[in-house]
Each structure stands twice: as structure tokens, then as C-alpha cells.
Amino acid sequence: MSSAARTIMLVDDHAVVREGYRAMLQKQPGLRVVAEASDGVEAYRLYKETEPDLVIMDLSMPGIGGIEAIRRLRQWDKRARILVFTMHQNAAFAVQAIRAGASGYVTKTSPPETLVHAVMDALSGKIAISPDIDHELALSHLAGERAAADLLTAREFEVLRMLLAEKTTDEIAEALHLSPKTVANLHSLIKDKLGVGTDIELVRLALRQGILTQVDLREQ
Structure with a gap:
């Protein structure tokens, strides 16, 4: 790395989380946190x-x-380097994040040094994957059912995530800057691609593949 500090922006909806890894990262020589955001729009x-x-x-944020x-x-800046740091330990989220343009994927259950190493790798232009997700990706290839992540585009996967969070068509349309008709069409397309006929079957598939958990259902 050059003598100039490498700059980092933290994006997480929990201020205490941002504070924790800001303190950890700024202990590393040559790293400086220059911005923090609590959601994707910010x-x-x-x-x-x-x-x-x-x-x-982070992946799970408001809006x-x-x-x-x-x-x-990545659409605005093809050179943008983005490292995902999330609680989601499911291969589907990792596949979609990398497909959308992320430079790596680290889970929040990883040791602090794993995040630091991933930051350095991402800054060096490498793809950084934490060992637990590497294991999940390997297991996903052994499963018989085609994973949603393999069948859906990044935009479709985001619509699916919001549908599973019980967002309405109008709420999804507003958040993603789409028309309600486009969201409705994507809803139907997602079910067609995943081979389900109803929203109940969609929830069951999401539970089976770990995209949605029983904890998520209880919190809704």
C-alpha cells in the first residue's frame, strides 16, 4: 500500500456496529474511515x-x-470496491452480492482479524470470502434444488427480499424507483423462475433455502 491512507465508508443501520468496526479499522496502519451511512440511499x-x-x-437495512x-x-462507478459485512450466513446472499459487484463477503460471526484481512484483500483487488461462507458455497453446489441465487438477477433477488419482508407493491416500487406494474410483473416472474405458484410456496422455498428464517417470520 502507498503511504497515503486508504479511505473507507461504513454502511450499517446500527450506529453501535459502525462505531465498533470504525475503532477496529482505524487501529490498522494506513486505513481511515471517511464516511458512515445508515442505509443504501445515504x-x-x-x-x-x-x-x-x-x-x-451491510445487507439488511431500511429501504x-x-x-x-x-x-x-457499481452502476455509477464500475471501479467501486464493496465488501459485504453481514449476519447472513447463506450462500444465496453471497452469490447475489458478488453478482451485483461486491469485492467480498464476510459474516459478522467471523473473528475481527478475518474482516481486517478481507479489507486488505479487497483493497488489493482480490475477492475476499470468509471461511464459513466459502463452506456454504461449496455445500450449495451439492444441493439438489436450484438455488434462488442461481436463478434470479440482483434486482429480482432484492424484490424477493422485500416481498419476504412483507413490503407492499407500492412500497417496493417507491424504494426501487419502479412502477407498481413493473414490481407486479417481477413478482410473477420470480414465482415462475422459482417454480412456485403462490406466495405461501414462495415463503416455503425461502425457508428451505435459508433466505428466510423462522426468526424473520417471528419478527414480522
């Missing part, structure tokens, strides 16, 4: 203002999720 605005060398992005935020950032 991240997009601050990225254009600060143009950091790396974005560390647009991390995958859609990654897609938008």
Missing part, C-alpha cells in the same frame, strides 16, 4: 461525495437493501 449519496477506496456494506445498493454504486 450510502449512494455519500459515496459520490467522498469516493472512498472501499465500502463496507433498499445492500444488494440493491451495491448494484447502484
Whole structure:
């Protein structure tokens, strides 16, 4: 790395989480946190203002999720480096994040040094995957059922995530800057691609593949 500090933006809807890994990262020589955002829309605005060398992005946030935020950032700047740091330990989310343009995927259950190493790898232009997700990706290839992540685009996966969070068609349309008709069409397309006929079957498939958990259902 050069003598100039490499700049980082943190994106997470929990201030205490941002505070924790800001403190950890700024202990590392040559790293400086220059911006923080609590959602994808704010991240997009601050990225254009600060143009950091790396974005560390959560996936589950109010409004647009991390995958859609990654897609938008990469659309605006093809050189953007984005490292996902999330609680989701499911291969489907990792596949979609990398497909959307992420430079790596690390789970929040990983040791602190795993995140630091991933940051350094991402800044060096490498793809950084935490060992637990590497294992999940390997297992996913052994499963008989085609994973939703393999069948859906990043935009379709984001619509699926919002549908599973019980967002209405109008709420999804507003968050993703789409027309309600387009969202309705995507809803039907998602069910067709995944081979389900009803929303109940869609929820069952999401539970089976770990996209949705029983904890998520209890919290809704």
C-alpha cells in the first residue's frame, strides 16, 4: 500500500456496529474511515461525495437493501470496491452480492482479524470470502434444488427480499424507483423462475433455502 491512507465508508443501520468496526479499522496502519451511512440511499449519496477506496456494506437495512445498493454504486462507478459485512450466513446472499459487484463477503460471526484481512484483500483487488461462507458455497453446489441465487438477477433477488419482508407493491416500487406494474410483473416472474405458484410456496422455498428464517417470520 502507498503511504497515503486508504479511505473507507461504513454502511450499517446500527450506529453501535459502525462505531465498533470504525475503532477496529482505524487501529490498522494506513486505513481511515471517511464516511458512515445508515442505509443504501445515504450510502449512494455519500459515496459520490467522498469516493472512498472501499465500502463496507451491510445487507439488511431500511429501504433498499445492500444488494440493491451495491448494484447502484457499481452502476455509477464500475471501479467501486464493496465488501459485504453481514449476519447472513447463506450462500444465496453471497452469490447475489458478488453478482451485483461486491469485492467480498464476510459474516459478522467471523473473528475481527478475518474482516481486517478481507479489507486488505479487497483493497488489493482480490475477492475476499470468509471461511464459513466459502463452506456454504461449496455445500450449495451439492444441493439438489436450484438455488434462488442461481436463478434470479440482483434486482429480482432484492424484490424477493422485500416481498419476504412483507413490503407492499407500492412500497417496493417507491424504494426501487419502479412502477407498481413493473414490481407486479417481477413478482410473477420470480414465482415462475422459482417454480412456485403462490406466495405461501414462495415463503416455503425461502425457508428451505435459508433466505428466510423462522426468526424473520417471528419478527414480522
